[in-house]
Structures are given as structure tokens and as C-alpha cells.
Amino acid sequence: MITTVFTLLGRRLLAAVPILLIVSALLFCALRVLPVDPAAMSLPPTATIAEVEAKRREMGLDRPLPQQYLIWLKDAVHGDFGTSIVFRRQAGSLVAETLPATIELAGLAMAIATVLGIGGGLLLFYLRGRIFELVADMGSILLLSIPEFLWGLILLFLFGVVLQLLPFTGRLSPGLSQPHITGFLLLDALLARRFDIFWSAGQHLILPAAALGLAFSPAIMRVLRSSLFDVYQEDYIEQARLRGVSERRILLGHAFKNAALPTMTLAGVQFGFLFSGTLLVEVIYSYPGMGNLMVDAVRNADLPLIQTVGLTYCVVVLLINTAVDSLYVLLNPKLRVR
Amino acid sequence: MTRMLARRTVLQMVATAAGVGALGRMADAAGNDAVTIGWPNDIPSWDPNQRFTPDAQPIFKAVFDQPIDQDPQLKLIPHLIKAWDLKPDGLSMAVELRDDVVFHNGDKMSADDFRYTFLDRIKSGVKLDTANSWKKVEDIVIESPTKVTMKFNAPAPTAPQWMAFLGSYVVPKKYIETEGLDNFLRKPIGSGPYKLVEYELNSRIVLERNDQYWGPKPKIARVTIQIIKDPSARVAAIQSGQVDCTVNVPVREVERFGHDANFAAELNPITRVILLQVRNDLAFADENVRLAAHHAIDKNALSKAFYGGAAVPLSVVATPGTPAYLADFQFAYDPKLAEQYLAKSNYSPGSPVKVGFAASNGQFPSDYDIARAIVQMWKKVGIEANLEVIEYAKYFELNRAQKLPEATLYSWDNATGDPEIFGGYLLNPKMPFSAWKGMDVGQKVLDLFAVADYEKRIAGYRDLNRFAVESGASIPLLQSVLTMVRKKNLAYTKYANGWVLPQSMQWSA
Numbered sequence: 024m025i026t027t028v029f030t031l032l033g034r035r036l037l038a039a040v041p042i043l044l045i046v047s048a049l050l051f052c053a054l055r056v057l058p059v060d061p062a063a064m065s066l067p068p069t070a071t072i073a074e075v076e077a078k079r080r081e082m083g084l085d086r087p088l089p090q091q092y093l094i095w096l097k098d099a100v101h102g103d104f105g106t107s108i109v110f111r112r113q114a115g116s117l118v119a120e121t122l123p124a125t126i127e128l129a130g131l132a133m134a135i136a137t138v139l140g141i142g143g144g145l146l147l148f149y150l151r152g153r154i155f156e157l158v159a160d161m162g163s164i165l166l167l168s169i170p171e172f173l174w175g176l177i178l179l180f181l182f183g184v185v186l187q188l189l190p191f192t193g194r195l196s197p198g199l200s201q202p203h204i205t206g207f208l209l210l211d212a213l214l215a216r217r218f219d220i221f222w223s224a225g226q227h228l229i230l231p232a233a234a235l236g237l238a239f240s241p242a243i244m245r246v247l248r249s250s251l252f253d254v255y256q257e258d259y260i261e262q263a264r265l266r267g268v269s270e271r272r273i274l275l276g277h278a279f280k281n282a283a284l285p286t287m288t289l290a291g292v293q294f295g296f297l298f299s300g301t302l303l304v305e306v307i308y309s310y311p312g313m314g315n316l317m318v319d320a321v322r323n324a325d326l327p328l329i330q331t332v333g334l335t336y337c338v339v340v341l342l343i344n345t346a347v348d349s350l351y352v353l354l355n356p357k358l359r360v361r
Numbered sequence: 362m363t364r365m366l367a368r369r370t371v372l373q374m375v376a377t378a379a380g381v382g383a384l385g386r387m388a389d390a391a392g393n394d395a396v397t398i399g400w401p402n403d404i405p406s407w408d409p410n411q412r413f414t415p416d417a418q419p420i421f422k423a424v425f426d427q428p429i430d431q432d433p434q435l436k437l438i439p440h441l442i443k444a445w446d447l448k449p450d451g452l453s454m455a456v457e458l459r460d461d462v463v464f465h466n467g468d469k470m471s472a473d474d475f476r477y478t479f480l481d482r483i484k485s486g487v488k489l490d491t492a493n494s495w496k497k498v499e500d501i502v503i504e505s506p507t508k509v510t511m512k513f514n515a516p517a518p519t520a521p522q523w524m525a526f527l528g529s530y531v532v533p534k535k536y537i538e539t540e541g542l543d544n545f546l547r548k549p550i551g552s553g554p555y556k557l558v559e560y561e562l563n564s565r566i567v568l569e570r571n572d573q574y575w576g577p578k579p580k581i582a583r584v585t586i587q588i589i590k591d592p593s594a595r596v597a598a599i600q601s602g603q604v605d606c607t608v609n610v611p612v613r614e615v616e617r618f619g620h621d622a623n624f625a626a627e628l629n630p631i632t633r634v635i636l637l638q639v640r641n642d643l644a645f646a647d648e649n650v651r652l653a654a655h656h657a658i659d660k661n662a663l664s665k666a667f668y669g670g671a672a673v674p675l676s677v678v679a680t681p682g683t684p685a686y687l688a689d690f691q692f693a694y695d696p697k698l699a700e701q702y703l704a705k706s707n708y709s710p711g712s713p714v715k716v717g718f719a720a721s722n723g724q725f726p727s728d729y730d731i732a733r734a735i736v737q738m739w740k741k742v743g744i745e746a747n748l749e750v751i752e753y754a755k756y757f758e759l760n761r762a763q764k765l766p767e768a769t770l771y772s773w774d775n776a777t778g779d780p781e782i783f784g785g786y787l788l789n790p791k792m793p794f795s796a797w798k799g800m801d802v803g804q805k806v807l808d809l810f811a812v813a814d815y816e817k818r819i820a821g822y823r824d825l826n827r828f829a830v831e832s833g834a835s836i837p838l839l840q841s842v843l844t845m846v847r848k849k850n851l852a853y854t855k856y857a858n859g860w861v862l863p864q865s866m867q868w869s870a
Contacts, residue, residue, distance in 0.1 A: 063757035063793050070493055071791045075761065109405050111412065111488060112546075120562055176593065184601045192598050193564045197397050197585040200559050200567075309589040311564035318590070319403075319563070324752065 028349050035345040039338075046337045047099070050330055051092045059324035065108045095330075104334075105327030109319060114331035117316060122335065123206030124194065125305070125312035128235070129298045131228055135236025136297065137290060140243025144286070145274070147248040163241050171238035172303040178230045178237075179307065191230050192309040196223045231301075231308040239297045246289045250282035257281075284355055291347025295340040395583040396851065396866055399595045399607030403563050403588045407549040408542070409530035410478065410491040415774045418527065419860050420586060423568055425530035425551030426462070428475070429521055433856045434682065435632070435778045437521055440576075441470065441531055441552070445524070451516030451813025458507040462575045464533045465550035472509045476501040477534035479511070487542070491528040518813045522777040554579045554864040563588055568863065580867035599624070599846050606847030608861055612669050612726065618846045626846045628671035631859035632680045633774045633841035634783065635672070635725070637735075638765070639834065641799035644716045645767040650744070651833025653702035654716075654768065656695045657742040658735055660838055666734065667727035668842050675837040677826035678773075678784045682857060685780030685822040692830055699742040713745040717766025724753045725772040725841065732770045757793050765796050772841060776858035780822030785809060788829055802834045 062078040063070070070078075079085055083094060095105065104115040147163060150156045169177075183191040194208055195201060201208060202215040209228075212221035254260065255278060263273050302314035309315075313332055320328035400420070405412040409421045430440035439445075441462060446455045462470040480501045483492045497513040504510060511520065523529055530551065537545045549557055554576065555568035566586040570579050587604055589595045596614050598604045610618075618626035637654075645651050660674030676692040679685045700709070708714040716739075720732030729750065736746045749766070751759065759765045773794075775782040788795050789810070790803035797803070805825050812818040829835035843859040854865035 059752065059755050060758035060761060063761065066490075066493065070793065072761065072793055073791070074493070075757070075793055109412070111406055111408075117562070179594065179597055183603075184597045187601050190603060191601075192399070192587050192589055192594065192603055194561070195565075197395070197565075197567070197583075197587075201561060307591050307594055309564065309587065309591070309594060311561055311588075315563045315590070324755075 028352055031349055031352055032345060035341075035348065039341045039345075042341065043334070043337065044096075047096070047330070047334055048092060050333045051095060052088060054326045054329055055088055055091065057324070059326075061108055061324060061326050064324050104331040107320070107328040108325040109323045109328070110325075114327045117328065118313060118331050118335050120206070121311060121313045121316045124208070124310065125298070125301050125314060126339075127207050127209060128228060128231055128305070128310060128312055129294070129301055131232040132235035132239070132297055132301075133290070133294050135232055136239040136243060136293065139236060139240035140290070141247060141286070143240060143244035144247025144251070145279070147244060148251040149274070151252075163244050166237065167241035167245070169238065171235050171300045172307060174234035174237045175231065175304045175307040178234050182230060189230050190223075190227050192227075194224055194227050194311060195220065196227075199223050227308075227310075231304045231310050234304050234307075235297055235300055238300065239293050242293055243286060243290055247282055247286045250285045251278055254278045254282045284351065287354070288347065288351060291343060291350075294343050294347075298339055298343070299336060394581060395585070396581050396606070396863065396868075397585040397587055397604045398861070398863065399589045399598045399604035400586045401588075401590055401592075401595065401609045404566070407546050407557070407560070408489070408532070409551070410482070410489045410528050410532060413490045413494075413527040415527065415776065418776065419862050420566060421530055422553065422860070423555040423584070423863050424549065424553045424557050425532070426553050427525055427529050428456070428531060429524040431525050431777070431856070431858070433854055435776075435857050437525055440525075441475075442524070445521055447518070447520055447813070449813060451518045451520075451811075452513050454511045454513075454517070454520050456509050456511065458509070459575065460507050462552050463573055464536065464552045465556045465571060465573075466533070466536060467573075468533055468535055470531060470533070470552055471506045472503045474531050474534045475509055476503060477537075478531045479529075481534075482532075482537075489528070494523055494526070494528060516811050516813045518810075518815070518818055519777075519779055519781050522779040522782070526777050526782070555584060577864075579864040581863065584863040584866075586863075596846075605851050606845065606853070606861075606866075608843060608845050609726075610844050610846055612667065612842075612844060615844045615846065616669060623849055624846055625849050625851075626844075627855075628669055628842045628844055629855060629859065630671060630673055630680070630840045631843045632683060632776060632778045632857060633772060633843075633859065634675060634678055634680060634837055635728075635731070635770070635772050635839045635841050636675075636678055636787070637768045637836035637838065638771045638787070638794070638796040639768050639836055640765060640796050641834065643767050644714050645833075647706050647714075648833050649702040649706040650708070650714050650716070651836075653699040653708075653742060654739060654744055655692060655830070655833060655836045656699035656702065657738050657744065658836070658838065659694045659738060661694070663731055663734060664839055667730055668839070671842045673840040675840055677830055678787055678835055678837045679780060679822075679826055680778065680840045680857075683775075683778035683780070683783070684819045685783065685826055687823060687827060690827055690830075696738075696742050703743045708743045710741065710743045713740070713743045715745050715747070716768065718746040718748045718768050718770075719751045719756075719759075719766050720748065720770035721753050722750045726844070728770060728772070731838070735770075760793060760796055763798075768836070769796060776860070778858065780819065780826070781810065784822060784826050784829060784835070788825070788835065797834045799834065802829055802832065 062082055062084060063075045066075060066078055083091055107114045107117055110117055147159050150159050179191045182189045199220050202211045204211040204214050208224045209221060212224055260273060263277055301312060302317055305312045305314035306318050317332045320332060402416045404417040404420050405414050409425045426441050428442045430438050432438050442456045442458050444457045458472060464470060479495050480498055483489060483495060497515050497517045498511060499514040500512040502510045533550055536550055554571055554574045556571050558569045559567035568584040570582045589598055592611055595607045596610050599607045615626040615628055618624045639645050639651060664670050664672040664674055673681060676690050677687050720729055722729040732748055736748050739746050773787060785806055786792055786794055788797055788802050789806045790798045809821045812821055850869045852867050852869055
């Protein structure tokens with residue numbers, strides 16, 4: 024079983040190389056044809072046109088596009104993704120600084136989405152044929168139609184402004200200092216045995232994570248329900264009933280296990296989207312992650328930073344997909360045989 | 362054992378949670394030794410010489426000191442330097458430094474730090490924006506530990522203004538050289554009224570009062586600057602009490618907060634202008650069309666509609682109270698006159714002249730809405746504008762490639778109020794901002810860059826401002842406003858350039 028998983032991992036990682044090359048080339052070309060002038064952006068207002076031209080040459084922007092890409096690729100292979108125009112720091116180090124916060128947010132959001140999605144899916148299925156089925160169905164469609172940034176604003180207004188129950192700016196309350204160990208604040212707080220920081224960080228994470236989780240849970244909910252409908256057509260369900268197994272046990276002990284596999288595949292795909300969805304939510308909640316950094320980069324036409332953040336999103340999505348596929352193989356004996 | 366520890370841990374967490382909640386409430390109750398500010402943008406770097414970012418100046422001014430400061434009315438006042446003397450030819454400036462200034466690590470500031478900031482580190486090749494603003498500095502001669510003379514290779518008439526402007530902060534030579542630039546960026550020290558105690562990229566900046574400060578000590582001991590980029594989130598943060606004051610909130614929110622007894626809400630006119638940058642070719646090669654375009658714009662209506670009437674309509678590219686503002690010069694809103702100008706060139710509402718018009722959307726408050734309103738005003742007199750949205754960053758590339766349309770809506774910030782940094786930069790054909798490439802105006806600007814005598818220079822810019830508007834080379838619209846909402850009992854000093862300085866804040870009873 025482990026061999027199968029490792030073989031799959033190896034194949035996926037090999038396939039990731041050309042994918043990353045293609046994505047990086049597309050991203051590079053798309054950014055370079057944008058009508059923005061990174062040379063002018065990198066100089067102060069007092070710079071003359073001649074100085075801007077000199078800067079363009081220094082940045083290699085006067086060279087043919089393929090040549091520019093190859094230079095970038097060579098540097099990137101050596102870990103140098105260029106210097107951010109805005110921050111004048113290595114783009115790679117900026118991403119490394121902000122990525123843990125985004126992973127933490129996306130991880131908790133995915134947990135919320137999974138719990139809500141599975142709970143909601145089971146509830147929707149349980150209510151089939153009952154008087155509340157239509158209401159629950161409508162509710163799930165309504166949830167599906169609200170995007171993450173709208174959830175962000177709704178939750179912020181409700182729990183932050185009206186009820187004033189939860190903080191909604193940054194990662195920590197004023198007066199608390201972040202321990203810098205791994206960059207993952209919750210983990211760092213536990214490692215430093217600072218439960219006050221853990222509590223504050225958790226409070227700050229709840230609203231943005233819930234906004235993302237709520238937006239992505241309905242898809243899981245609906246796929247689980249339809250998978251359960253399919254599973255309930257199988258003979259073994261009827262046989263279980265004939266053996267006198269309770270409906271609850273059939274649902275949770277038999278049907279759910281089989282319906283969970285397609286749901287898990289969808290959840291994996293959703294996690295990729297959810298990761299990209301952090302962008303707007305991070306801005307709304309002033310959450311210092313990679314999405315917030317991307318917004319700065321786009322606003323200032325910071326091409327090296329856009330390129331690095333874009334590529335990081337791509338790598339993360341590829342890793343998530345690989346992880347989900349491996350998990351799928353682990354859980355599905357049919358695939359292991361093949 | 363494990364179970365006991367786990368239970369203890371859980372109990373500890375619950376107790377801590379209760380404690381944190383209580384502490385939060387206590388902080389609210391005490392409140393007079395700390396302030397939390399909701400700020401729209403992070404700083405680009407902790408090297409204050411590195412990037413010119415107007416929004417970051419109040420934060421830099423809390424941690425670092427400038428050689429010259431400005432009072433709330435923008436008059437230059439001594440700061441790290443007690444006195445300065447710019448020679449009549451503008452080729453040198455003698456400077457006398459204070460001798461009681463210490464950096465946050467206890468090192469005394471001296472002439473070496475001054476020379477290092479404005480010459481040595483620029484020449485060393487570190488990429489700094491100050492390398493551009495101080496490129497005329499040829500040498501800085503140290504006469505004594507407190508006396509230096511700056512030598513310029515060309516007249517530098519605005520050297521004193523630039524000493525109080527973007528990027529001009531004295532940094533500690535010894536500390537940077539011994540600790541290295543990376544460590545300085547991680548743990549920056551200046552000589553300002555606050556010390557940086559914590560910084561998290563794109564999230565927050567925590568400052569603590571510098572008790573060794575040579576100048577007036579700040580009233581508030583701890584300042585947390587919470588970076589909140591989204592305007593709605595800033596509104597929510599002040600509304601819910603998560604911050605004590607915030608800036609750049611939508612105008613309608615200022616009006617709403619104005620009715621709440623717990624808050625003070627302000628629309629403060631500042632030294633930022635909103636204008637149309639125009640070309641001197643295409644359909645705007647015709648002066649009649651340019652003047653008609655200007656006469657057709659009802660600036661009062663724009664101010665009322667989008668800035669609650671607080672944005673002052675401008676007739677020149679300068680704001681009221683600044684040296685080259687012309688209080689007695691008014692460029693009239695006169696749609697009939699606009700039609701007459703257009704008729705001279707055979708255009709009318711029935712046979713309009715077609716022009717391109719670019720504007721940003723979200724770069725400054727109501728920018729796109731202002732542009733749409735102007736399109737309607739122009740349509741009435743016979744100018745048909747094709748409005749396109751461009752990113753601020755795109756402006757430079759389009760301008761460089763001579764691809765900007767006839768008019769572009771633009772916003773320009775000038776904390777000094779000096780006319781060189783208004784009309785001088787905006788109409789200088791050698792700079793990337795000027796869409797106007799005609800040398801009729803351009804040569805006047807270039808000549809003024811070499812005038813060292815202050816009175817002569819200001820008089821020259823006053824003439825230039827009038828000439829540029831009367832010839833249609835410049836279409837100023839409004840003085841921009843800074844919106845601010847704060848708790849009623851939080852006082853601060855209002856600066857004409859929009860600085861909101863933590864060191865000027867204090868709680869009242």
C-alpha cells in the first residue's frame with residue numbers, strides 16, 4: 024500500500040515540474056505584456072525620463088521576453104525570485120514570511136468547511152422526503168450563492184460591530200507580542216506555552232476562517248448528499264436493513280464511509296480554491312498573509328512579487344492535489360489493486 | 362499525570378481567556394496611556410531613506426527625526442538642525458546640528474550621521490530613493506561635530522524643503538555599519554519620539570514612548586498602528602472600538618459619524634490636489650478645446666457631490682495657504698464660454714470634439730465617479746469623452762510611450778506645499794508625471810528649477826501657475842481632503858498636509 028502511495032507521489036511530483044514551468048512561463052509573459060512600467064514604479068517621483076530608461080535597462084526590461092524569462096528561471100532555480108519593487112526585499116523571503124499565516128487560515132477554514140459540509144450533507148440526506156427537506160435544500164442553495172468576501176463582511180458586521188464578540192483586525196490583540204518560532208502563530212503560542220496568545224490568535228482567526236469555511240461548505244454538503252443517494256441504491260444497504268441494522272448505523276457506519284470518497288476528492292479541489300479565496304478575506308480582516316501581500320503587489324505593479332506569490336499558489340494547489348490523491352489511494356482499496 | 366496536566370492546561374487556558382477579556386476591558390477603561398490607530402497602508406521598509414511613500418511619513422516621523430520639521434501650517438521649523446543657511450546661488454547650505462540628540466540605543470547623533478545619511482550611504486550604492494532627491498549633493502564638509510556644509514553640484518533651491526520631505530530622516534551610521542543593514546531593517550532605531558517595539562508585516566506596528574527624547578515627550582506611552590487596508594473594515598474597527606482613530610474612510614461615513622456623540626469626524630482639506638493632466642497634442646492641441654474643457658467643469662458641484670463640499674475648488678495647481686497659491690485668481694465655471702471656445706473651432710453639442718479620458722478607480726476617493734461626472738459636464742458643451750479606467754501604475758508606461766489620452770484624472774500629494782513639488786514636477790517635461798510636453802510651459806519650469814532666490818522663485822511659480830491654466834496646459838480641479846474619525850476624547854494636532862502624528866495625540870478627561 025505504501026509503495027503504491029509513494030509511486031503515485033513520485034509520478035505527481037515529476038508531473039509537477041513541467042506544470043510549474045508552463046505556469047511560470049505563462050505568468051511571466053502575462054505580467055510582462057501588461058502596460059505597466061516597473062522601472063518607473065521602482066524610482067522616486069523625482070526621477071527623470073532618462074533615469075527611468077536607465078533603470079529599464081538595468082532591470083533587463085529592454086531584452087527579448089524569452090531571454091528575460093530564462094534569466095528569471097535561472098535565478099529562481101537558485102532560490103532567487105527577484106527583489107520586490109515595493110518592499111525592496113527578496114520576494115521569496117516576503118512570501119516565506121506570510122505563507123504560514125495563510126496556511127493557518129486556510130487550514131482552519133477547511134476544517135470548518137469540512138465539519139459544516141459533512142454535518143450539513145448528512146442533515147440534508149436525513150431530511151429527504153420530510154417536510155423540512157425543501158427548506159434545508161433552499162438553505163444550502165442560499166449558502167452556495169454567498170461568496171467568501173460577502174461572508175467576511177456579514178460576519179464582521181454581525182460579530183465584530185453589532186455584537187462586539189470577536190476581534191476582526193490582524194492576528195493578535197494589542198499588548199501581546201508574537202513569539203517567532205515557526206511562523207505558525209497557534210503552534211508558536213503552544214510551543215512558547217503562551218496560552219493567552221493562543222487564545223487571542225484563535226479569536227482573531229475565527230471570523231476570517233468562518234467566512235471562508237461557510238463559503239466552501241455548501242459544495243461539500245451537496246456532493247455528500249448526492250453521493251449518499253447513490254450509495255443508498257446499492258444492495259448492501261437493503262441487506263443491512265434486512266439484517267435489522269438501525270437506519271442511523273446504516274447511514275453513519277456503512278453509507279457514509281463509501282460516500283466520503285467522492286466528497287473527499289471534491290474537498291481537495293475546494294481546498295485549492297479556498298486557498299486562493301484567502302486573498303479578499305485577508306484584506307477585509309487585515310490578516311497579514313500571502314493574499315494581503317498579493318493585493319499590495321498587484322496595486323503597485325510589483326511584478327517580481329506577483330510572479331512569486333502566483334507561483335506559490337500554484338505549488339500549494341499542486342501539493343494539495345497530490346496529498347488528496349495519495350489519501351484517496353490509501354482509503355480506496357480498489358485503487359491500490361490497480 | 363498526563364491527564365492531570367491536560368486538565369491543568371485546560372484550566373489555565375480558561376483562566377487566561379478570562380484574564381485576557383478582563384485586561385481588554387481594563388485597557389478600554391484606562392485608555393489614557395495607549396492608543397490604537399487604524400492605518401490604511403503598511404510602511405514599505407524600515408529604512409526611512411529607501412522609499413518615498415507619503416502615507417508612511419507619519420509612522421517614520423514617530424521613530425526617526427528629520428533635519429527640518431514643519432509646523433501645522435507647514436512653515437519650516439528647526440528640528441535636528443538648529444539653523445540652516447542656503448547661499449544665494451543655491452550651491453551650498455551651512456547647517457548647525459543640535460548636540461543633545463541621542464538614538465534609541467543611546468548613541469549620540471553627530472555630523473557623521475548627517476553626512477552618512479545624505480552622502481555616504483547614497484554613494485555606497487545602497488538603493489535609496491534619497492539617492493534621487495539628494496543627487497545634487499557633491500560633498501558634505503564636516504566643520505565640527507555640530508556644523509556641516511552641504512555642497513551641491515547645481516543650484517538646490519528646495520534643499521531646505523527636501524530636508525523636511527520624503528525620505529529625509531537621519532539614520533545612525535555606527536549602528537548600521539556595525540549591525541549591518543539587515544539587522545537595522547529588523548530592529549530599526551532612530552532618534553524619534555517613539556521606539557519600535559514590534560512589527561508584523563501588513564498587520565501592525567507597536568511603538569513605545571522614547572523617554573530619552575530630546576524634544577517634547579509624547580503624551581501617549583504606547584501606540585499600536587493596526588494596518589487595515591479595507592475602508593469598510595476601518596469603519597467597522599472604529600465603530601466597534603477596536604481602534605481609537607482612523608483615516609481615509611468614505612465621506613458618507615464621516616457624515617454618519619458626525620451625528621454620533623462618541624466620535625469626532627472630520628473632512629480636512631490637505632496639500633493634495635486633484636487635477637487633469639493634459640496633453641498638448643491630439644484633440645487637445647487646440648487651445649480652444651482645452652480651455653473649453655476647463656470652463657465646462659463645475660468644481661463646486663464635484664466637491665459637494667463627492668466630498669461633502671469640503672474639497673476646495675482650485676484654479677491653480679497649489680492649495681490655499683501654500684506659497685504659490687493665487688487667492689485672487691479664479692478660473693470660472695462657465696459652460697456658455699466653453700461653448701463659445703468650442704464654436705471657434707467648429708465644435709458644438711451637435712458636432713462634438715472627441716477626446717480620450719483616463720481615470721483610476723479606487724486610487725483616491727471617488728476618482729472614477731468624478732471622471733464620470735466630468736464626462737457628463739463635457740457632453741453638455743460639445744466634448745465627447747471616451748472614458749477608460751487605468752491603474753495608477755499604468756500611467757507612467759502610457760505617458761512614457763506617449764499613449765495617454767488627451768486628459769487623465771490625477772491626484773498629487775505635496776506635504777511641503779512648495780510650488781516646485783506642485784507645478785514644477787507636474788509640468789516638467791523631463792519628469793515621468795508630466796503629460797504636457799510643450800516647451801512653452803516646459804522651459805519656464807526648467808528655468809525655475811535653477812532659481813535659488815526664494816522670493817524670485819515663488820514669484821516665478823505664481824506666474825507659471827497662472828500661465829499654465831490660462832493656456833490650458835493645466836486643469837486643476839479640487840483640493841483633496843483627508844477623512845478622519847476619532848473617539849471624541851482623543852485630541853491631536855491637525856497638519857495642513859494631512860499628517861496624523863501619534864506624538865501629537867492625547868486623551869482628554
